[in-house]
Amino acid sequence: MKTTLNGTRKPCIALIATGGTIAGVGPKPDAGAAPSAAYQSAVTPADELVSAVPGLSGMAQLKTEQLLQIDSADFTDERLLLLARRVAALCDQDDIDGVVVTHGTDTLEESAYFLHLTVPSTKPVVLTGAMRPGTALAPDGPLNLLHAVAVAAHPSSSGRGVLVVMNEDIHSARxxxxxxxxxxxxxxxxxxPLGSVVEGVPRWYRVVARPxxxxxxxxIGQIDHLPLVGIVTSHGQMRSESFDAWTSLGAKAIVYAGFGGGxxxxxxxxxxxxxxxxxxxVVRASRVGSGPVIRNASFDDDACDSVVVDDQNPPRARLLTALALAKSYTAAELQQVLWRY
Incomplete structure (x- = not known):
């Protein structure tokens, strides 16, 4: 372990890179193209991401690895399981104090939520990414990465669940x-947000109440696969064939992102x-994106043996439903899980 000049040990942070815009490369701002919109995702390797951020080496001892190099739109359930197993394994190591995952922003919230539910550790796990590639005129990735490592390295971050650090804010993955x-x-x-990064140090203002x-x-040690769960989003002129497509593929559940309150x-x-x-x-959620769905309101859930989310948005409801089905939970047990988490 490395130590500082006063003899105290630097935190050891494992940095897992998976690609995304933070690793993106595009035309230089003076090349006549849009500086942020036109770029290729998932190009820059992990070691170059780290070397581009002054101050990281003084903040923590970093152990970097390139687990994936993909656009986050290409995350599958199999890749999600791979990520969760690797993060959990790193958290189990005595020489690792926390984990930072660089990730594309399109599905960052889904991966963060999955880790929040499946990594059984109090060690800080922090996800971060970027809205602009490193070649943009004002890239946000370097500062986001610096702050993510600062949060993961700070002892006050332990036990707060999986965190997302972006734009100086610290969010709960839930x-x-x-x-x-x-x-x-x-x-x-x-x-x-749960808190903010101020002068390189996290300040906390609320805690997460759900498990x-x-x-x-x-x-993750209890989950060997994720059953297929689909999402169907409501819109005018809907047709039931949307549900048929998922059942033909063998879906065990379908999240219905309904109008308003489901x-x-x-x-x-x-x-x-x-x-x-x-x-x-059938899991009734809302396409609105926030707020609870009330059981048996506007639809007879009891007669259908359907369940409702609490306030989980459809992507989160899909993941939580898949985890419950992986443990062979009944619809009644799934309903309790959705209310509890």
């Missing part, structure tokens, strides 16, 4: 979502009842 296509402050939480990490029943159009209600009769679990 809440955070990408809410803008381009701005550097794209990541927001409906209840506000996570060591209190979760979905430790409203089901009259024309689709027989189709959802038929899914329940076939043993395909």
């Amino acid at each position: 809440d955070v979502t990408k809410s803008h296509t381009m701005r550097v402050n794209a990541f927001t939480s409906p209840y506000g 996570h990490t060591t209190a979760s029943e979905f430790g 409203t089901v159009p009259l024309a689709l209600q027989p189709a959802l009842r038929e899914l329940g009769a076939q043993g395909v679990c």
